[in-house]
Amino acid sequence: MTDIGWIEHALTSARPQALGALLRYFRDLDTAEEAFQEACLRALRTWPEKGPPRNPVAWLIFVGRNSGIDVVRRRSKTQPLPEEEAFSDTGDAEADMADRLDGSNYRDDILRLLFICCHPDLPATQQIALALRIVSGLTVPQIARAFLVGESAMEQRITRAKARVAAAGIGFETPGAVERAERLTRVGAMLYLVFNEGYSCETSGRDGSAFADEAIRLARLLLRIFPGEPESMGLLALMLLQHARKAARFDAAGQIVLLEDQDRSRWNREMINEALALLDKAIRHRRPGPYQIQAAVAALHARAATAEDTDWRQIELLYLRLEEMQPSPVVTLNRAVAVSKVEGAEEALALVETLAGRLDNYFYFHGLRGGLLMRVGRGAEAREAFGRAIALANSPAEAAHIRLQLDRLRQEALEPETHP
Amino acid sequence: MLYAILCYNDENAVFSWSREEEEATMARLIAVQAPLAEAGKLGPVARLMPTTSATTLRKGREEPLVVDGPFAETKEQLLGFYVVDFDTLDEAIDFSRQLAVANPGAGAYEIRPLHVFRPGAGPT
Numbered sequence: 211m212t213d214i215g216w217i218e219h220a221l222t223s224a225r226p227q228a229l230g231a232l233l234r235y236f237r238d239l240d241t242a243e244e245a246f247q248e249a250c251l252r253a254l255r256t257w258p259e260k261g262p263p264r265n266p267v268a269w270l271i272f273v274g275r276n277s278g279i280d281v282v283r284r285r286s287k288t289q290p291l292p293e294e295e296a297f298s299d300t301g302d303a304e305a306d307m308a309d310r311l312d313g314s315n316y317r318d319d320i321l322r323l324l325f326i327c328c329h330p331d332l333p334a335t336q337q338i339a340l341a342l343r344i345v346s347g348l349t350v351p352q353i354a355r356a357f358l359v360g361e362s363a364m365e366q367r368i369t370r371a372k373a374r375v376a377a378a379g380i381g382f383e384t385p386g387a388v389e390r391a392e393r394l395t396r397v398g399a400m401l402y403l404v405f406n407e408g409y410s411c412e413t414s415g416r417d418g419s420a421f422a423d424e425a426i427r428l429a430r431l432l433l434r435i436f437p438g439e440p441e442s443m444g445l446l447a448l449m450l451l452q453h454a455r456k457a458a459r460f461d462a463a464g465q466i467v468l469l470e471d472q473d474r475s476r477w478n479r480e481m482i483n484e485a486l487a488l489l490d491k492a493i494r495h496r497r498p499g500p501y502q503i504q505a506a507v508a509a510l511h512a513r514a515a516t517a518e519d520t521d522w523r524q525i526e527l528l529y530l531r532l533e534e535m536q537p538s539p540v541v542t543l544n545r546a547v548a549v550s551k552v553e554g555a556e557e558a559l560a561l562v563e564t565l566a567g568r569l570d571n572y573f574y575f576h577g578l579r580g581g582l583l584m585r586v587g588r589g590a591e592a593r594e595a596f597g598r599a600i601a602l603a604n605s606p607a608e609a610a611h612i613r614l615q616l617d618r619l620r621q622e623a624l625e626p627e628t629h630p
Numbered sequence: 631m632l633y634a635i636l637c638y639n640d641e642n643a644v645f646s647w648s649r650e651e652e653e654a655t656m657a658r659l660i661a662v663q664a665p666l667a668e669a670g671k672l673g674p675v676a677r678l679m680p681t682t683s684a685t686t687l688r689k690g691r692e693e694p695l696v697v698d699g700p701f702a703e704t705k706e707q708l709l710g711f712y713v714v715d716f717d718t719l720d721e722a723i724d725f726s727r728q729l730a731v732a733n734p735g736a737g738a739y740e741i742r743p744l745h746v747f748r749p750g751a752g753p754t
Contacts, residue, residue, distance in 0.1 A: 215651065216643070216734055216735030216736070217735075219643040219644075219646055219647065219735070220640065220643050220735065220736055222643070222646055223640055223642035223643040223646060224642075262735065262736040265705055266640075266736065267705070423646075427642070427645065427646050430642075430645065430680055430682050431642065433682040434642075434680075434681065434682055434699075437682065437697075437698040437699035438697070438698045438699075443682075443698075446682065483679070484679050484680070484683055487679060487683040488682070488683060491683070491685055491698060494696075
């Protein structure tokens with residue numbers, strides 16, 4: 211790795227904590243971001259020669275705070291001063307700061323930075339863009355590419371999202387236990403959004419390759435600062451297990467490979483092992499939650515040497531549990547897949563039919579229904595369902611996968627004629 | 631004498647390496663170890679999972695306390711170790727120097743002589 215390479219990693223790694231602290235000092239996101247940016251520029255100038263400081267995060271906060279104060283002072287000549295407390299403690303910087311870092315402040319600083327990105331007024335895509343811009347420090351062009359919009363449009367979107375966050379007010383008081391738990395839950399959901407956006411970029415040929423890695427990195431960070439949260443363990447495990455299959459998910463022609471057809475030797479064993487270790491830890495707490503259950507399902511897939519070895523009965527039970535906890539037609543649809551393996555296509559089809567209406571616009575509903583109809587020999591209805599699925603496919607790869615099944619159906623229909 | 635070389639680094643930074651960076655760094659580190667391995671002086675080499683995977687059992691009370699996370703919360707974390715047979719401390723320091731060149735940036739190597747060493751017959 212080049213000098214600049216490791217410095218960039220150090221800066222990225224320090225970003226959430228340093229920016230979170232600067233936000234607490236300045237109580238203004240733009241000022242904090244500028245201050246952090248300035249500190250990074252100075253780091254790039256001085257670290258290659260002098261080597262990294264003993265505590266890079268403290269260094270960045272210190273330098274950032276001083277440069278931010280300069281900016282605030284300069285602005286104050288033309289603008290009214292911000293709140294007094296924003297720069298009331300300019301003295302004895304480093305010792306004071308070390309104290310603050312050693313305290314529990316930094317956990318809430320990081321959590322706050324993540325939390326402001328998941329404001330409920332922001333649509334999911336804006337939450338994702340904001341988190342990637344602010345917390346991860348991805349560039350606007352990088353984010354714009356993934357969302358297939360122009361850079362200036364993305365810039366505008368992020369600016370608007372920031373304005374909305376600022377207008378809503380950022381809570382700077384130290385959160386109580388209940389408030390903190392609520393923040394953790396919302397941040398977890400937002401990280402999973404980021405992760406899934408990366409996933410859907412992948413299926414639709416957009417460049418969101420950094421998203422899943424970022425989501426995993428931030429989920430690790432979240433778990434590091436609040437190490438005893440079983441749902442945070444579950445979330446990280448779930449993302450690792452899904453990400454572990456990345457290399458096996460597409461074939462050489464770019465077509466989706468279904469889970470059961472994937473080359474399991476291409477699954478990333480390191481990620482799987484880390485996830486299994488996390489799940490073991492989570493289960494000890496005996497406080498199951500949706501992420502832990504979904505991770506447990508993914509773990510059963512990961513533990514099966516071949517698709518035939520999959521413990522579908524256990525998966526069915528896990529989805530049943532998830533349905534109780536978080537009733538949703540999509541969860542029921544997933545359970546139907548397990549039912550089709552354990553009890554058979556007829557039983558699964560009966561379950562799937564109860565979802566008609568609620569999942570009418572859902573690709574996977576029609577795809578699964580078509581497959582089940584095909585298995586019970588209702589070819590005409592299967593064809594119709596596959597047709598709906600193709601119309602609803604989220605990507606050419608998904609549509610191609612359904613067409614493959616349609617071809618099989620057509621061949622089966624032809625066979626009696628060609629081989630009487 | 632047998633030494634443990636304990637590798638400390640900021641895990642946030644290390645675990646955000648790209649696959650290419652990871653592979654290149656590992657290749658350089660393995661090249662540094664190669665002469666020792668050939669001379670039969672390189673013992674176990676281990677790389678640890680992130681501290682988020684750690685569980686700590688705290689002694690000193692009747693029922694030891696099992697807590698999530700690493701033993702100590704530090705700015706740099708123990709991420710791996712080597713066990714190597716060196717004739718002198720200088721050799722150990724020189725090896726660590728080479729590791730530092732192969733894997734530049736922040737972090738540290740702690741050079742710690744071994745008191746007892748049982749290689750064991752466990753999984754290899």
